[in-house]
Amino acid sequence: MAFPLYAGVYLQHTATIILTYLCLALSWDMLVRTGQISFGVAGFFGIGAYSAALTALNLKLDPLLSIAVGGLAAMAAALVLGLTTLQLRGMYFAITTLALTEIFRVIVRNLPGLTGGPEGTVLPSAIFDGDPTKTYWLLLAIALVTIAISEAFQRTRVYFAITSIRHDEMVARSSGLDIFKYAVFVFAVTSAIQGIVGASFAQQYAFVSPEGTFDIDFTLLPIAMCLLGGMHSTLGPIIGALVLGSVAEYLKLQLPYGHLLVYGAVITLVILLMPQGVAGKMKEQFVREQ
């Protein structure tokens, strides 16, 4: 993981982007494991980004501290939303999050005094004065924490709670688990991660805008990555992020107007042909060979 340090700015930049998407993908998957699906990743990403940028600019907050604020802001938004919408069947929550990104965008656009309105806001300087190596270390650290949280969820009481939510709501209920509480908890944690990643992104580019920050890329790519790699595990989203993340920049250059088509097609095809993803497929192969 340390190799990009010696490999020039372009590779470091690509690696940073991959790590950004890796965190988003993994956090999205953690929520999927509770049986809830969110189409609002870009929304929490954007909340984090705006909160960090605005606190750094207006309160002269240290960039790293402002990133933490970004995470907290996203978490607070998720708590409010989760407490109101996570009680019903997944479909209601999913569709609410589908509109979320657009809603946040509308709010940002309509508060020009605070957010800079449609034009966005520019920060005086990027984090670490734009040093790509330090930025890479920052994202690597965030990614490692995200991986640790994902593994913790897989190994503790939370895992038991969320898998029983997924497999059988009745069993979970009768065993006295407050599944609603767990779902809200996981939603808050994963949204905080998305907010932190968004905040780092804003600090890295020293710029936030309604269109660029609440970009559907930040919802679409993580989902495609998880599906390709395989949902319901830590490994799957990582594999997916490495594969799709390394071609994402290239695709964007080659197909500036249609690169998202690839991700839509990936999502559709994986659901139809290979619902367990690459990681699941490999596991299956492995079990068969044993």
Add this chain to the structure above:
Amino acid sequence: MSALPRSRRYQIAVPLALFIVVLAWWHPYAVIEGVQRAGLYAAIALPMALILGIVGIVNLAHGDFLMLGAYLAYWFAVHTQGDPLVAILPAALGLFLLGAVVYRATIKHVIGSSELSQLLLTFGLAIVLQQTATLLWTSQPVSINTEYTSTSATIGSLTFGTYGFVYVAAAVIEFAGLTFFLQRTRLGQAASASGQNPVGARIVGINVDRVYLIVFSISLALAGAVGVLFLTRHAVFPLVGGGLTFKSFCLAAMAGLGNLRGILWCSLILGLAESLVSTSKEYAGWADLIFFVAIVAVILVQSHRRQVT
């Protein structure tokens, strides 16, 4: 397809009528605009509610099929120099056939699997449609100007555009047609039965898979036709459908999944609310939040109701 009991219908209808009368007196333009919007929203939401009620699937690509219908009409109008409305039947037919293909190739395979797979599949389809449209027609909005869309009427000191009422007509025709189909035709009754209990439907000899295919295709055909109407009054661009999908779902959820009549009422309420906000000078930009607030309220009410029972 459940309808509200008569008493509850009046509980909603009477206050709503009073509200509209008061509003019309205070702010007539908002009412006219609101009713026209309500027509548009109902026309768009009805076909989505049809799939939701019978096939039991949320079609997250619903608005994007409408977008496709609108582009078909645009393409037709540009190439023939003709009236885009002439494209209604071809667009409906084209989307009906596309619906059959999409159902066979994709939707059919997630019937009976988890809701998660269904949501992800139709989300993927939505992205594919949006991005294909971007590749074909770029992200620039297109629109068609025809003379009849600017017809207006004057009542007293009030002058307003009348063409927007075409959506109200469309919604009423759609509702009447769907109600007739579901209650009076054998295929429609097979569809109702499949929606209420697919296992029960199979054992009484209904080919549920074929019913689903036809219902899905009908829904897409209607979305395509409404898309053509949409083009005559709105700018169309590849991402225009996303918001319409969301609004359709809000209406379907608010009306109670599968309740077509309720969609008319709920469209009226939200259409009026939205136009009231958007015709006010200071708060116009916030009108987009109305549906979001509505869906959150619906979810709160429903989870409360579930806890009570």
Add this chain to the structure above:
Amino acid sequence: MLAVRGIDNYYGKLHVLRALTIEVGRESVGLFGPNGAGKTTLINAIMGLARPARGEIVFEGRSLLGLAPHQIAHLGIALVPQERELFPLMAVKGNLESGAAHIPAAREKMKSTMEFVFELFPILKQRLGQPAGTLSGGEQRMLAIGRALMANPKLIILDEPSLGLQPSVVTHLFGTLKEIKQKASILLAEQNVRQSLKAIDRGYVLENGEIALEGDAASLAGNEHVKRSYLGL
């Protein structure tokens, strides 16, 4: 009429039916066994709702394997499912009509069949406009039987019709089986063996997915195992 020969059914790794063979002629046949014996699975296999891994199922010389449930319904088999599977928002009338509407041969006789159903279950006539979901358990069971009869079937399969019903209703239900038998063959899955033995000609005892016993009603009633395990004697 119906022949099931050597079928095996699985749910995942769980082996539910083992080389199972039964036959139903122009008669009424009982299928007895405790909870979890595999009665519903066998019925689902006949109806095309579950797929056997091995064996064959033949109805009037035609193999049913590979046919969809609606095709099997069209051949003349009607099912009264354990869970009833009615259309809850549809009125009683609509539910009854749905039994005949999708089967061309039955559609023509819809009126007269409905009269026959009302003779068996007069209560349904009084509830004609009421949504099925609001009926009592017993009424729902009658409606499910009525809906199956509306198809004018050659074979009617009833999956535990007495489940959850009051004894008086059960007696009435089983009483109607004699009249139903005038019109169709019957396959009756039941745990209430005592009452069922009065209504059937012949029966099978199904235990752990295998036929443990078979014989006519009288010989089953006299069998020691049946007496001990099913009749509580």
